[in-house]
Structure formats: structure tokens, C-alpha cells
Amino acid sequence: MATTKRVVIARLGSDDRWRGIMTITRALRDAGMEVIYLGDQLPESIVQSAIQEDADVIGLSSLSGNHMVLASSVIKLLREKGAGDIPVIIGGKVPTGDVASLKKAGVLEVFAPGTPIEAVISFIADIEKK
Ligand code: B12
Secondary structure (H helix, E strand, O other): OOOOOEEEEEEEOOOOOOHHHHHHHHHHHHOOOEEEEEEEEOHHHHHHHHHHOOOOEEEEEEOOOOHHHHHHHHHHHHHHOOOOOOOEEEEEOOOHHHHHHHHHHOOOEEEOOOOOHHHHHHHHHOOOOO
């Protein structure tokens, strides 16, 4: 299992709920990955950072109900900038009814509250860029 992935990770928009993303950030770092934590960011900055950092994957966190608009915007901007090969995953409070739409928009995987950390680590470790 390759664990040297570069993961750019951010909370979508403005969100005070940092527990989930900090849990994931620390766990990925402890698993040997390079994690670039951006804090609260809008899609433009997330995409710019992911390109500059040559990210293997972008991890987004959303507990504010902004996932449909902002995650779709991240995917759209990545494609516009020729970086549509960077996979995007998202965790947080995403209603199950939105999962299919997010995946249709291009999100690779959605991680709900209660996801075991090991599941996130092994999923990211196994990701290959297209
Ligand atoms: C604790 C909490 C707070 C705390 C946050 C403390 C902190 N510093 O983090 C405080 C009190 C600040 C808070 C405030 C608010 N909250 Co609040 N909060 C919660 C609560 C109870 C738990 C969130 C939590 O910490 N979970 C523990 C962590 C470990 O789990 P997690 O975040 O889900 O993360 C896991 C997965 O989702 C996933 N994951 C998360 N991020 C990522 C990222 C990646 C890349 C990956 C792979 C995986 C991943 O992995 C994690 C581990 O399994 C939730 C309810 C709930 N059950 O989710 C409501 C909840 C999120 N809050 C809610 C609301 C409404 C608010 C407020 C608007 C309330 C208010 N009126 O003021 C404010 C908004 C604050 C703001 N501006 O951002 C709503 C959101 C509703 C929505 N989505 O539309 C919820 C769902 C409660 C509810 N049922 O109504 N909140």
C-alpha cells in the first residue's frame, strides 16, 4: 500500500466545525502522507493550491450544507485549468440523497459522519490519478 500521497485538504467555505477535518488531517499525516491543510477556503484557492502543490488528491470537508455548489465548483475549475485528473473526495454532513449527484458531478467518493479513519486512509492510499 503506497502511503506517500500528497493530499490538499480544506474546509469548504466558512465553517467553524474543524473536528472532522483535523481528525482526518492528523490521521493521514500519521499514516505517512504529505498533507497540505488549507483551512477554510473557497474553490478558486483550493484549486490553485492543489495545482501548485501537485496534489494527488483533494480532500474537502463540509458540514454547512454548501457541498453541492462548492464541491461542483471545485471540479469545474479543476477541469477548466486542465487539472481534472486530480481526484476530489469529500467528507462531513452530506445527506445520502446528495451522494449520487456529487458523484455525477465528478466527486470520487463521499465519507459520511462515523466513517472509520482506516477506511479513509486506505481509500486515499489506493487512489491513482487518471
Ligand atoms: C460539534 C458540532 C458543532 C461544534 C463544532 C466544534 C468544532 N470546533 O468542530 C459547534 C458548536 C462550533 C457547531 C456549530 C454549528 N453547527 Co454544528 N454540529 C456539530 C455536530 C454535533 C458534530 C460535528 C463533529 O464534530 N463531529 C465529529 C467529527 C469527527 O465528525 P465529522 O465532522 O462528521 O467528520 C467525520 C466524517 O464526516 C469524515 N470527514 C469529515 N471531513 C472530512 C474530510 C475528508 C477529506 C474526508 C475524507 C472525510 C471527512 O471523517 C470524519 C471521521 O469519521 C454536528 C452533528 C453531527 N452529528 O454531525 C452538528 C452540525 C454539523 N451542526 C449544525 C449546525 C446547524 C451548526 C450551527 C449553524 C448552529 C448554530 N445555529 O449556530 C453552527 C455553525 C458554526 C459555523 N459557522 O460553522 C448542523 C448542520 C446542518 C447542515 N449541514 O445543514 C449539524 C449537522 C447538526 C444538525 N443535525 O442540525 N457545531
